[in-house]
Amino acid sequence: MLSSVRVVSYLCLGLLLSAFALSGDPAFAQDPARTITGTVQNQDLRRVPQASVEVKDQEGTVVGTAVANDAGEFSVELPSEGTYSVSAVQDTYRSEYAIVKVGAEAPVPLSLTLSKTKEIALEVVSPLAPIQYKASSETYALSRKEIEALPRGNNNELHDVLLTIPSAVYGSLKQVHIRQDHANLQLRIDGVPIPDTVSSTFSDVISPRAWERADIILGGMEAQYGNKTAAVLDITTKSGTKPSFGSVQMMGGSNKTINPSFEYGGTIGEKFRFYILNSHTATNRGIEPPTLGRTVYHGQSERNQTFIRGDYQHDNKNNFTWLFLNSVAKYQIPTAPGGELDPSGQMLPLLQGSRPGFSPVASQAIDEFQKENNQYGHMVWRHDVNANNFFSLSGYMRHTRATFKTDPLNLLAYTADPAEPFSAADQDRNAYSTGLRFDYTYVHSKQHLIKAGFQLDRTQSVNKTRLFTFLDDGAGNPTGDLLSLNADNRQIGYRQEFWIQDQWSPNDQWTFNLGLRGDIVQYQRNEGQVSPRIGVSYKYNPSNVFHVFYGRMFTPPNLEAISFAKLNTLGTRAQPEDLTNNTVRAERAHYFEVGSYHALNRYATLQFTGWYKLSNFLSDAGQFGTTPLLNYFAFERGWQRGIDGALKLQLTENLTARGNVAWGQCKGYGLQSGHFLLEAKEIADINSQGGVFCDHMQTLTSSAIVSYRLLERTTFTGQMLFASGLRTSENEDAKTNSTHSPSYTIYNLSIAHVFPLPWEGQKFLLGFDIVNLLDQRYYINQGEGSIGLGVSHAGMPRSFFFRGQWFF
Numbered sequence: 021m022l023s024s025v026r027v028v029s030y031l032c033l034g035l036l037l038s039a040f041a042l043s044g045d046p047a048f049a050q051d052p053a054r055t056i057t058g059t060v061q062n063q064d065l066r067r068v069p070q071a072s073v074e075v076k077d078q079e080g081t082v083v084g085t086a087v088a089n090d091a092g093e094f095s096v097e098l099p100s101e102g103t104y105s106v107s108a109v110q111d112t113y114r115s116e117y118a119i120v121k122v123g124a125e126a127p128v129p130l131s132l133t134l135s136k137t138k139e140i141a142l143e144v145v146s147p148l149a150p151i152q153y154k155a156s157s158e159t160y161a162l163s164r165k166e167i168e169a170l171p172r173g174n175n176n177e178l179h180d181v182l183l184t185i186p187s188a189v190y191g192s193l194k195q196v197h198i199r200q201d202h203a204n205l206q207l208r209i210d211g212v213p214i215p216d217t218v219s220s221t222f223s224d225v226i227s228p229r230a231w232e233r234a235d236i237i238l239g240g241m242e243a244q245y246g247n248k249t250a251a252v253l254d255i256t257t258k259s260g261t262k263p264s265f266g267s268v269q270m271m272g273g274s275n276k277t278i279n280p281s282f283e284y285g286g287t288i289g290e291k292f293r294f295y296i297l298n299s300h301t302a303t304n305r306g307i308e309p310p311t312l313g314r315t316v317y318h319g320q321s322e323r324n325q326t327f328i329r330g331d332y333q334h335d336n337k338n339n340f341t342w343l344f345l346n347s348v349a350k351y352q353i354p355t356a357p358g359g360e361l362d363p364s365g366q367m368l369p370l371l372q373g374s375r376p377g378f379s380p381v382a383s384q385a386i387d388e389f390q391k392e393n394n395q396y397g398h399m400v401w402r403h404d405v406n407a408n409n410f411f412s413l414s415g416y417m418r419h420t421r422a423t424f425k426t427d428p429l430n431l432l433a434y435t436a437d438p439a440e441p442f443s444a445a446d447q448d449r450n451a452y453s454t455g456l457r458f459d460y461t462y463v464h465s466k467q468h469l470i471k472a473g474f475q476l477d478r479t480q481s482v483n484k485t486r487l488f489t490f491l492d493d494g495a496g497n498p499t500g501d502l503l504s505l506n507a508d509n510r511q512i513g514y515r516q517e518f519w520i521q522d523q524w525s526p527n528d529q530w531t532f533n534l535g536l537r538g539d540i541v542q543y544q545r546n547e548g549q550v551s552p553r554i555g556v557s558y559k560y561n562p563s564n565v566f567h568v569f570y571g572r573m574f575t576p577p578n579l580e581a582i583s584f585a586k587l588n589t590l591g592t593r594a595q596p597e598d599l600t601n602n603t604v605r606a607e608r609a610h611y612f613e614v615g616s617y618h619a620l621n622r623y624a625t626l627q628f629t630g631w632y633k634l635s636n637f638l639s640d641a642g643q644f645g646t647t648p649l650l651n652y653f654a655f656e657r658g659w660q661r662g663i664d665g666a667l668k669l670q671l672t673e674n675l676t677a678r679g680n681v682a683w684g685q686c687k688g689y690g691l692q693s694g695h696f697l698l699e700a701k702e703i704a705d706i707n708s709q710g711g712v713f714c715d716h717m718q719t720l721t722s723s724a725i726v727s728y729r730l731l732e733r734t735t736f737t738g739q740m741l742f743a744s745g746l747r748t749s750e751n752e753d754a755k756t757n758s759t760h761s762p763s764y765t766i767y768n769l770s771i772a773h774v775f776p777l778p779w780e781g782q783k784f785l786l787g788f789d790i791v792n793l794l795d796q797r798y799y800i801n802q803g804e805g806s807i808g809l810g811v812s813h814a815g816m817p818r819s820f821f822f823r824g825q826w827f828f
Contacts, residue, residue, distance in 0.1 A: 156555020157240025243535025653694025
């Protein structure tokens with residue numbers, strides 16, 4: 021394996037050297053006197069890739085167009101000398117027009133800064149953006165307007181928005197599995213990766229209300245992307261503008277839902293901009309219940325989110341951004357009625373012996389809940405050394421805590437089979453993460469765009485457990501008084517990442533993305549890997565682009581989600597069936613991707629991607645017991661494969677649509693770690709010759725959205741979500757994950773109307789939404805039928821929501 025890594029590394033290095041050797045090839049030179057060059061950037065100096073640049077002559081005729089590359093750089097060669105105007109646009113942002121005279125000397129490079137367009141322009145829907153032709157990965161973008169057009173608008177949560185992108189599978193507890201990976205999603209805010217939470221993305225930290233846009237990379241990662249590699253979600257958040265803007269919104273309806281929110285953005289002086297958001301949500305479906313239908317037992321939840329961003333523009337070369345996020349939530353754990361009390365006749369006498377007079381409640385009255393507390397902040401310095409050199413330096417810190425409280429006596433009173441290992445447990449997980457990240461970009465020439473950098477991270481994780489169980493009498497029966505076992509597991513882990521990447525474009529048709537990264541972690545064991553990344557993109561013509569990619573991936577386990585193994589349960593009924601306690605290993609994978617982009621016309625784009633991932637120590641996680649906190653385990657080896665396609669349409673000025681469909685599989689062989697979490701039968705199935713399908717696998721997944729704007733102010737939206745079903749087994753005797761849950765299709769509808777108000781710049785939006793229009797009854801997953809799922813989770817029945825939003 022090491023020799024193969026060296027061979028690929030040498031190949032990557034050789035291609036880099038060849039790239040520099042060929043960079044001066046005169047065959048691809050332009051006439052500098054007739055070439056307009058420059059960069060596109062946001063107001064915070066962050067370069068903007070894929071922005072459209074347009075050049076017009078004095079008669080207003082478009083004479084040249086370009087698309088900014090990953091460094092925000094563009095170049096347009098003009099047919100003749102003269103005076104021209106140049107502007108850039110992306111979504112609802114546009115730069116001011118720059119006037120350029122083209123003559124005997126080369127024009128001075130331009131810097132086009134995007135800012136929000138006027139309100140009248142927000143209603144204009146332009147044709148689809150040009151396709152990406154230099155990336156060696158599948159890319160997908162979501163704008164603020166696309167999010168607001170969804171049923172429930174920007175009141176949707178993170179997982180609801182992600183389910184509209186290709187190959188995104190919903191797995192309950194707000195988890196989204198992309199490309200047949202268990203989560204493995206890298207979330208970035210304004211280019212800075214956010215550390216993992218102890219709750220495994222269970223509670224949203226950043227609301228889609230704060231998004232301006234999201235750029236999503238699905239596989240085919242360049243060298244600067246590591247750690248989490250199934251997908252990268254890079255969120256550009258809202259920032260203050262001049263004049264200022266704000267809104268107050270109230271959304272509520274079915275499931276006892278109420279969701280007020282407030283946002284405001286503005287400026288102080290000429291250099292400081294700010295944006296603040298607060299949102300409070302209360303509902304009785306904070307966690308999906310184990311019961312179908314409208315009745316939810318013990319499901320109330322509350323959550324409050326705060327987002328603050330400040331930008332200080334020191335000068336034209338230096339910008340500082342400060343960001344703070346806070347999320348506080350409390351969730352009741354839903355229960356099911358009709359549970360059988362002490363079917364064995366052994367538990368109730370033991371519980372009453374430990375607590376005289378104990379009388380169990382009905383199963384739906386069992387009282388378990390979880391509290392979550394997440395804070396995150398970062399400071400970013402962005403600096404332009406000159407037109408060809410720029411960097412960002414960021415420092416970040418995150419605190420995350422989740423506390424699960426059980427109802428031990430009542431829960432144990434409903435133990436189905438005391439002959440199997442059983443227990444009830446409180447858990448308290450706490451983690452602090454601090455880190456430093458440096459990203460440097462060098463525009464060497466038109467042929468070479470070079471990126472390099474590093475990231476250093478320190479995480480301290482504390483996992484406290486209090487376990488309730490009974491002694492084993494030696495024959496597999498519980499005996500004695502109720503035991504309370506306590507343990508405290510503390511871990512400190514360090515991660516270092518280094519990378520260099522060259523985007524080499526020898527001509528307008530070919531682009532070679534060549535990168536090399538190194539990862540080192542000091543967790544429960546010290547591990548590392550040198551990972552080459554090689555991608556090739558070929559532009560057959562402006563309407564058809566093809567790419568291939570190969571890369572090595574290194575994914576260490578979440579330090580916060582490593583299972584608790586120090587608790588001594590020997591001689592108790594909580595003793596696992598398999599006492600193996602292997603130290604967890606980082607996943608190491610070979611990843612392959614082939615894809616294409618097609619602009620069918622100005623109003624339709626289509627993309628296809630096929631991918632295959634071959635892994636050692638394939639990572640997974642599960643919900644063991646009733647707690648929503650997940651625990652990590654891994655297979656010895658495994659593979660994932662799939663194909664997806666996505667279509668975006670701008671059918672008319674008022675009618676837009678997008679949709680996707682994906683097929684995929686995931687399989688694991690042999691259990692590397694987490695033996696004490698699984699049953700003996702599950703372990704035997706995993707270790708069998710044929711292995712098992714992954715519990716988060718879904719063979720077919722599809723989504724579609726159609727939006728129509730009537731008479732400028734009324735918008736109708738329809739949404740479809742199809743799932744063929746997550747893996748499960750028909751009964752206890754069948755092989756683990758040998759079949760799948762029933763498929764389901766969800767239809768959502770929305771209507772929203774904007775009322776102009778008599779005060780300048782103000783309006784009021786009134787919306788009505790229906791979720792699950794046909795009242796489809798379905799399970800997202802089915803509890804004990806698959807690995808690591810303690811309870812079932814049912815989908816939302818037909819629900820109605822109203823929303824009103826005042827913009828000022």
